[in-house]
Amino acid sequence: MSVALLWVVSPCDVSNGTSFMESVREGNRFFDSSRHRNLVSNERINRGGGKQTNNGRKFSVRSAILATPSGERTMTSEQMVYDVVLRQAALVKRQLGSTNELEVKPDIPIPGNLGSLSEAYDRCGEVCAEYAKTFNLGTMLMTPERRRAIWAIYVWCRRTDELVDGPNASYITPAALDRWENRLEDVFNGRPFDMLDGALSDTVSNFPVDIQPFRDMIEGMRMDLRKSRYKNFDELYLYCYYVAGTVGLMSVPIMGIAPESKATTESVYNAALALGIANQLTNILRDVGEDARRGRVYLPQDELAQAGLSDEDIFAGRVTDKWRIFMKKQIHRARKFFGEAEKGVTELSSASRFPVWASLVLYRKILDEIEANDYNNFTKRAYVSKSKKLIALPIAYAKSLVPPTKTVSLQR
Ligand SMILES: CC(C)=CCC/C(C)=C/CC/C(C)=C/CC/C(C)=C/[C@@H]1[C@@H](COP(=O)(O)OP(=O)(O)O)[C@]1(C)CC/C=C(\C)CC/C=C(\C)CCC=C(C)C
Numbered sequence: 001m002s003v004a005l006l007w008v009v010s011p012c013d014v015s016n017g018t019s020f021m022e023s024v025r026e027g028n029r030f031f032d033s034s035r036h037r038n039l040v041s042n043e044r045i046n047r048g049g050g051k052q053t054n055n056g057r058k059f060s061v062r063s064a065i066l067a068t069p070s071g072e073r074t075m076t077s078e079q080m081v082y083d084v085v086l087r088q089a090a091l092v093k094r095q096l097g098s099t100n101e102l103e104v105k106p107d108i109p110i111p112g113n114l115g116s117l118s119e120a121y122d123r124c125g126e127v128c129a130e131y132a133k134t135f136n137l138g139t140m141l142m143t144p145e146r147r148r149a150i151w152a153i154y155v156w157c158r159r160t161d162e163l164v165d166g167p168n169a170s171y172i173t174p175a176a177l178d179r180w181e182n183r184l185e186d187v188f189n190g191r192p193f194d195m196l197d198g199a200l201s202d203t204v205s206n207f208p209v210d211i212q213p214f215r216d217m218i219e220g221m222r223m224d225l226r227k228s229r230y231k232n233f234d235e236l237y238l239y240c241y242y243v244a245g246t247v248g249l250m251s252v253p254i255m256g257i258a259p260e261s262k263a264t265t266e267s268v269y270n271a272a273l274a275l276g277i278a279n280q281l282t283n284i285l286r287d288v289g290e291d292a293r294r295g296r297v298y299l300p301q302d303e304l305a306q307a308g309l310s311d312e313d314i315f316a317g318r319v320t321d322k323w324r325i326f327m328k329k330q331i332h333r334a335r336k337f338f339g340e341a342e343k344g345v346t347e348l349s350s351a352s353r354f355p356v357w358a359s360l361v362l363y364r365k366i367l368d369e370i371e372a373n374d375y376n377n378f379t380k381r382a383y384v385s386k387s388k389k390l391i392a393l394p395i396a397y398a399k400s401l402v403p404p405t406k407t408v409s410l411q412r
């Protein structure tokens with residue numbers, strides 16, 4: 001049975017020194033079975049206070065853009081994002097020494113607190129089970145430590161997305177996102193605000209997860225607030241990195257690279273990034289009509305123009321030959337990113353391969369469904385039926401049994 005979760009954060013702020021466990025003891029949570037739940041209370045993020053700057057920000061795509069003295073970019077989004085990939089890979093290598101293996105450290109046992117920590121993870125599992133049933137099923141084959149860590153990350157991502165897409169989205173300002181980012185810093189500094197943050201705090205203390213992709217996802221949400229058109233694919237790529245490529249970068253340290261893998265850490269991170277981009281491009285292609293009804297067109301404007309199309313065609317929702325040709329090209333591009341991602345899945349630790357293959361295979365099938373709908377993504381939502389999922393899952397499982405490549409390869 002799915003449990004809709006409403007989380008109300010206590011007015012007592014952990015930045016005042018209240019620990020995770022203290023706020024749990026104060027019982028600042030309750031459940032609500034209403035369909036319109038809110039995964040994040042706006043209470044704290046709308047209230048103001050706290051640091052307003054991004055102190056301590058290390059390298060990010062945003063800082064790379066801002067750092068250009070003339071204000072002109074000399075690199076493409078893809079080059080800038082690849083720089084983040086290299087830095088993430090280097091960071092994880094440095095933290096783990098020379099080996100590629102990502103060891104899972106045991107929980108730090110805090111006397112009297114362990115029960116509630118596991119309760120926090122259970123809540124994360126419930127949120128996952130409600131929002132992403134198939135993905136949640138896939139995580140069942142992971143080791144328990146990795147599974148609950150992925151749940152905690154999933155929940156943070158879902159809450160972040162909910163800020164700009166959820167029922168309170170109209171109240172969310174850039175300043176509110178700054179405060180959400182401050183709260184993220186607190187999570188990484190071991191001062192979580194609520195129970196769900198507590199699970200993430202524990203996760204990031206046990207796995208070599210870096211804060212940068214999390215910050216970058218918030219940057220993607222800022223972008224969503226200020227922008228509703230994308231001039232070209234370069235701009236769209238950056239958005240896709242922020243809101244989805246980051247998920248890949250957050251997940252690799254949890255999934256782990258197989259100890260026997262000969263692939264470079266960079267190449268695995270690059271594949272993870274590609275999976276995020278592929279998923280987001282697919283999301284965008286599936287949701288063209290829905291997004292247009294909210295005044296948003298994520299498709300590259302220059303490519304629309306080259307195809308003889310404009311926003312008006314999208315708002316009118318006309319499935320013409322021009323539209324079909326345009327969509328074929330977009331689907332082809334998304335499939336290329338899925339292909340790029342495939343190269344890396346095999347290199348992941350054996351128990352983590354199934355959920356990733358499952359999500360890759362199932363998400364890619366949405367593209368087939370858009371085709372089956374004769375490219376009508378204005379009024380028909382492409383979805384993969386239960387029976388198709390049931391056929392695809394054993395295929396994903398079979399793929400997950402393939403061991404890592406024996407040769408040194410997978411250079412970018
Ligand atoms: C080497 C290799 C291939 C490793 C695998 C790395 C990996 C696990 C990559 C996961 C990629 C992934 C699932 C990306 C999510 C992309 C996505 C759909 C992002 C959505 C953004 C906003 O879009 P939009 O608002 O248009 O969409 P909705 O209409 O709201 O749906 C997101 C909603 C951002 C938030 C993302 C999530 C909630 C998903 C987070 C998922 C995880 C942490 C679990 C990832 C693990 C697996 C096994 C898939």
Ligand SMILES: [Mn+2]
Pocket residue numbers: 161162165
């Ligand atoms: Mn969303």
